[in-house]
Each structure stands twice: as C-alpha cells, then as structure tokens.
Amino acid sequence: xxxxxxxxxxxxxIQPLAVPQNQSDTALEYLGMWLMGGGGYCLxxxxxxxxxxxxxxxxxxxxxxxxxxxxxHQKWKMSLVSQTLLASLTITGGEFxxxxxxxxxxxxxxxxxxxxxxxxxxxxxxxxxxxWCAVGLLAILLYDVLAWLLFGEERPHYKLL
Numbered sequence: 001x002x003x004x005x006x007x008x009x010x011x012x013x014i015q016p017l018a019v020p021q022n023q024s025d026t027a028l029e030y031l032g033m034w035l036m037g038g039g040g041y042c043l044x045x046x047x048x049x050x051x052x053x054x055x056x057x058x059x060x061x062x063x064x065x066x067x068x069x070x071x072x073h074q075k076w077k078m079s080l081v082s083q084t085l086l087a088s089l090t091i092t093g094g095e096f097x098x099x100x101x102x103x104x105x106x107x108x109x110x111x112x113x114x115x116x117x118x119x120x121x122x123x124x125x126x127x128x129x130x131x132w133c134a135v136g137l138l139a140i141l142l143y144d145v146l147a148w149l150l151f152g153e154e155r156p157h158y159k160l161l
Contacts, residue, residue, distance in 0.1 A: 029151050030065060036146065037064020037139070044135070053110045055102050063094045067136065068143040080140070080158040087136025092129045099123030 041060025045052040067087045074083065100123060102108045114122035144156035 025151075029147075032150070033068055033143065033146065034061035034065050037061040037143075040064070040142070053102075053108070055098065055108070055110065059094055059098045063091050064139055064143065066090050066094070067139045068147065071140055071143060076154075076157060076159075079161045080137075081161055083140050084133055084137045087140055088129060088132040091132040091136055091139075092124050095128070095132075096120065096124045 038057035038059075038061030041064065042052045042057050045056055045060075067090055070086055070090065071083060078086070099111065100121070102110055103112065103123060104121065112122045113119040113125040113128060116125040116127055118126035141156070144153075147153040148155050
C-alpha cells in the first residue's frame, strides 16, 4: 500500500495556478510577494529574537521582492550558491540602508551591532551578513515555489555550483 501511495505521489503532477499576466496581474503578484515577504520576515525575526518591529515588515517585504526580481533576471543561469551570496549582499545592503534610516536618523534603536567585530556604524556586521546567507537561501526557494504555484511561472530548478 505504501508503495502505491508513493507511486501516485510521484506520478501526480502539481499543477500551478495559471494566471494570465498583464500589468495589473504583475502589480498584484508583486504586492502579494511583498506582503508574504514582510510577514514571513517578521515571523522569522520574532522566532529568532523574540520580537519584531513594524519597520521590519516594510524592509522584509521590499528585500524579498528585490531577491525575487534578481532571481527573475537570472533565468536559472546562476548557481544556487551564487544566488545565495547575491541575496545575502542584497539583505546586508538593505539592512544598512534601513538601519541608517530607522536607527541613526529616526533614533528608533531597533538593532545595534556596535558590540560585534567588523561592524559598520553598528548597522551591519560580518556575522550578521553570514547569517543572511541562510535567510537569503530560504527567500530564494520560497519566492521560486510561490511564483511557480501561485503565478504560473516556470517550475524551479537549480544548479548547486
């Protein structure tokens, strides 16, 4: 019985929702991805450090969208490792810009890496940037699966190196 269930699962193709693409559909896709990215990042941050801030929803959604756009321009040509490094740099850059605005300019004091080695103005650090590799990989995989299942984009496939 177990084998027949597994065979059925292997032969059953997951059919994505085929959504015709026009400008309003693209805008809705981007809005949906932004909302999912913002919400997902807030959940991740709350699980990691026990709390989050509403500005992290804005930053998380925007960075999730940027990672998705980066991915879309590559058309599966970049290795997954390269995409992950690019996503980590994107997140680190976004964290620096966000930190300069919310922490240094608006004095919200949401995070501070000043006590960590290799930090820049307390807004980014080498250790955090390395951690962003894991988050970037998750973002790439999640964006690809969501784009495939919800918006009818090409099924994800990757080359590791």
